[in-house]
Amino acid sequence: xxxxxxxxxxxxxxxxxxxxxxxxxxxxxxxxxxxxxxxxxxxxxxxxxxxxxxxxxxxxxxxxxxxxxxxxxxxxxxxxxxxxxxxxxxxxxxxxxxxxxxxxxxxxxxxxxxxxxxxxxxxxxxxxxxxxxxxxxxxxxxxxxxxxxxxxxxxxxxxxxxxxxxxxxxxxxxxxxxxxxxxxxxxxxxxxxxxxxxxxxxxxxxxxxxxxxxxxxxxxxxxxxxxxxxxxxxxxxxxxxxxxxxxxxxxxxxxxxxxxxxxxxxxxxxxxxxxxxxxxxxxxxxxxxxxxxxxxxxxxxxxxxxxxxxxxxxxxxxxxxxxxxxxxxxxxxxxxx
Amino acid sequence: xxxxxxxxxxxxxxxxxxxxxxxxxxxxxxxxxxxxxxxxxxxxxxxxxxxxxxxxxxxxxxxxxxxxxxxxxxxxxxxxxxxxxxxxxxxxxxxxxxxxxxxxxxxxxxxxxxxxxxxxxxxxxxxxxxxxxxxxxxxxxxxxxxxxxxxxxxxxxxxxxxxxxxxxxxxxxxxxxxxxxxxxxxxxxxxxxxxxxxxxxxxxxxxxxxxxxxxxxxxxxxxxxxxxxxxxxx
Numbered sequence: 001x002x003x004x005x006x007x008x009x010x011x012x013x014x015x016x017x018x019x020x021x022x023x024x025x026x027x028x029x030x031x032x033x034x035x036x037x038x039x040x041x042x043x044x045x046x047x048x049x050x051x052x053x054x055x056x057x058x059x060x061x062x063x064x065x066x067x068x069x070x071x072x073x074x075x076x077x078x079x080x081x082x083x084x085x086x087x088x089x090x091x092x093x094x095x096x097x098x099x100x101x102x103x104x105x106x107x108x109x110x111x112x113x114x115x116x117x118x119x120x121x122x123x124x125x126x127x128x129x130x131x132x133x134x135x136x137x138x139x140x141x142x143x144x145x146x147x148x149x150x151x152x153x154x155x156x157x158x159x160x161x162x163x164x165x166x167x168x169x170x171x172x173x174x175x176x177x178x179x180x181x182x183x184x185x186x187x188x189x190x191x192x193x194x195x196x197x198x199x200x201x202x203x204x205x206x207x208x209x210x211x212x213x214x215x216x217x218x219x220x221x222x223x224x225x226x227x228x229x230x231x232x233x234x235x236x237x238x239x240x241x242x243x244x245x246x247x248x249x250x251x252x253x254x255x256x257x258x259x260x261x262x263x264x265x266x267x268x269x270x271x272x273x274x275x276x277x278x279x280x281x282x283x284x285x286x287x288x289x290x291x292x293x294x295x296x297x298x299x300x301x302x303x304x305x306x307x308x309x310x311x312x313x314x315x316x317x318x319x320x321x322x323x324x325x326x327x328x329x330x331x332x333x334x335x336x337x
Numbered sequence: 338x339x340x341x342x343x344x345x346x347x348x349x350x351x352x353x354x355x356x357x358x359x360x361x362x363x364x365x366x367x368x369x370x371x372x373x374x375x376x377x378x379x380x381x382x383x384x385x386x387x388x389x390x391x392x393x394x395x396x397x398x399x400x401x402x403x404x405x406x407x408x409x410x411x412x413x414x415x416x417x418x419x420x421x422x423x424x425x426x427x428x429x430x431x432x433x434x435x436x437x438x439x440x441x442x443x444x445x446x447x448x449x450x451x452x453x454x455x456x457x458x459x460x461x462x463x464x465x466x467x468x469x470x471x472x473x474x475x476x477x478x479x480x481x482x483x484x485x486x487x488x489x490x491x492x493x494x495x496x497x498x499x500x501x502x503x504x505x506x507x508x509x510x511x512x513x514x515x516x517x518x519x520x521x522x523x524x525x526x527x528x529x530x531x532x533x534x535x536x537x538x539x540x541x542x543x544x545x546x547x548x549x550x551x552x553x554x555x556x557x558x559x560x561x562x563x564x565x566x567x568x569x570x571x
Contacts, residue, residue: 191437194430198438201427208421209484210413210442 006161007292009153013163015284019277021169021238024176027272028231029249030256031183031265032224034334038200038263039220040101042114047228048250049125050093052243054229055236056133058085059140066142074144074167078233085233090225096121097221105217122247129243138241141168161288172234179230180269183223187265192219200263248313252279255316259323261330270332275316283309340365340523341399341417341492346385348392355381356547358395363492363523363540368514370555372531372568373544379527380422380496382544386525387419387494388412399492414442418490422497422527425481428470432461435469435480439487447487454483457513475506479513486517493517495526499533511537532569535559543568 029051036044061081071077100117147170150162187193192215199206199216207213232246239245252275260271285303307315323330339362349355355378363369371379384390386397388409397405404412409419427435436454440447455462458479464472469480478498485493498514499507507530515537518524528534535541538555543564551564558564 191441194434194438195441197430198427198434198441201429202424205421205425205427206438207410208413208419209438210410210488211438 002159003292005157006159007289009159009161009163010288010292013161015277015280017165017169019273019280021172022280023273023276024173025231025235025238025272026249026252026256026276027269028176028179028227028234029253030260030268030272031180032227032231033253033257034260034262034265034268035220035227036224037257038335039196039216040105040114042111042118043254044224045115045118045250046096046121046125047224047253048246048248049122049129050089050225050228051232051235051249052129052246053092053125053232054085054089054225055232055241055246056085056129056243057088058082058229058233059133059138059236059241061085062140072143076141076143076168076171076237078140078237079171082230082233086226086229089229090222093221093225093228094218097217126243126247133243135243138236140241141237143167161292166238168234168237172238175230175234179227183227184265186223196220251313252276252316255320259319259330261332261334264330264332264334267330267332267334271330274331275319278319279312279315282306282315283312339363341386341397341525343382343386343397344395346382346392346395346397348385348390348394349381350390354393354547356385356392359544359547359549360395360552361386361525361542361549363525365491365523366518366521367539368518368524368526368537368555369540369542370534370538371525371527371542371544372534373542373550374568376546377544378547379544381547382542383494383496383525383527387417413488413490416488416491418485418488418493420478420481420485420493420495420498422500426469426477426484429468431466432469432472432480432483433465435484436461436487439484442488450487450489454486457486457516458483475502475510478502478510482510482513482517490522492523492525495524497527497529499528499530507533532559535569 029047033044033047036042036047058078058081061084062078065077065081070080072079100121101114104114104117144167147165147167150164153163187197195206195211196216196219198209199211199213235249256271256275257268258271259274260267260269283305285305287300287302287304290304291299329335342360342362344360346356346359347354359378359382361369361371361382371382373379381390385392388407392405396403399415404415407415427438430438433451436451437447440450460476461479461483464476469477472480482495482498495514499510502510511533514524526534535555535558541553541555541558542549543551543558551558551561553561
């Protein structure tokens with residue numbers, strides 16, 4: 001019995017909890033991608049940079065607050081800096097829309113043209129970010145590092161395997177739940193939120209009903225900017241902030257949005273969790289779990305990984321291809337790309 | 338002069354003219370029906386009145402005011418309701434949300450209007466929490482008409498409201514449309530089912546190649562042997 005408990009603790013510590021945290025980050029990112037896709041009808045490749053940009057301004061504000069001696073006790077100072085980061089990103093994305101995408105909207109350009117324009121935005125934003133904060137790793141996490149440490153856990157339960165719960169993990173999951181709940185409430189209960197869904201569902205009929213397309217687009221960018229900043233900051237807190245990782249993060253985020261069903265907010269959450277858990281489960285070293293649960297003759301000496309961690313990003317692609325082949329509208333049913 | 342009238346409308350979608358000197362009008366509380374063979378410009382005439390098409394000549398007057406220069410959205414504000422032929426509901430949203438979106442331009446309390454729509458279409462009240470995309474064709478048309486009624490329009494324009502529904506549902510829809518007209522709303526509709534539509538029409542317009550061929554009361558058109566022979570199948 002104890003060996004099963006040990007196996008479960010190993011899974012919890014290295015697979016389930018990290019999967020939930022990573023899944024929350026992907027879900028927040030995918031939600032932003034999905035909102036832009038359903039309102040502006042293009043795949044916004046600049047979303048990763050928006051996350052990076054938002055995280056960067058949150059970090060700069062965090063440093064400012066830290067220099068003023070502001071602290072949140074056990075919580076990271078970044079939490080109070082987050083609203084400032086959101087605000088700057090909202091202004092920046094609205095500016096990008098005015099400067100770049102509005103032009104193509106007037107031309108009634110095809111989605112692929114927007115997409116290519118968004119790639120241009122990626123390079124510009126990338127440059128701006130490197131110019132401001134530089135290409136190196138930045139650390140900005142402060143406050144308590146652990147809710148409980150591996151030693152605490154051992155003292156409580158006396159198992160040979162142990163579990164440590166990092167505070168950033170809990171903050172990531174809790175913040176993601178709160179933000180997602182607010183976004184869903186907004187989309188389903190408020191008049192503006194419903195008008196966004198109406199616009200995404202049937203643009204012509206929305207115009208006939210007197211829904212203002214400019215307002216819908218504006219609100220979509222505002223929500224996306226907030227989601228991107230929160231997702232980027234949480235990712236930075238959980239791992240560390242490095243500008244170029246966000247471009248790589250774009251792959252699993254798009255995979256999450258498409259796997260869940262692009263244009264479907266619930267799908268973004270489901271997709272985020274599916275991608276995160278698959279990535280971690282496939283690259284997880286099962287040696288210990290096997291040792292605890294299976295009879296001795298089946299034990300292995302190696303890592304018992306299905307794939308080396310280097311192939312992490314390949315996992316999202318494989319899932320993406322399989323979903324597109326079998327169910328192109330995604331798990332929860334969205335639009336076909 | 339009619340309450341709403343498109344007078345001597347001439348124009349098309351940019352190329353050759355589809356409408357030539359076409360006049361269509363409707364009075365408050367009346368039903369006007371546009372019928373005619375395929376490609377006669379029936380829907381085009383209605384879209385022209387709603388401002389979805391640039392006219393080269395002619396004018397659109399509502400309540401004595403020239404509204405020819407207004408966008409379709411502005412005409413909705415003036416009191417026009419339009420039900421397109423296809424894609425006329427928000428399929429992913431519930432029936433009630435569809436009605437709420439219909440009333441988007443209104444700032445006042447819409448609950449009494451929603452109640453009126455439910456009274457007119459009781460089935461919608463039953464299905465109010467279901468996505469409109471899951472409803473049958475006839476029910477969807479009811480949602481579409483209900484959505485357009487939410488602005489409390491003075492004129493309701495319907496583009497083939499009975500396209501693709503069964504004859505029984507068609508009769509029921511026509512009954513409802515008569516009820517709407519009785520509340521004092523002017524109704525202008527384009528119909529493929531010419532016989533049934535002319536039966537309920539106060540006024541009928543037979544269009545051929547974008548021109549008025551016959552204009553009379555619905556009853557007179559039904560009795561006109563030439564109309565019967567050419568358009569109503571004898």
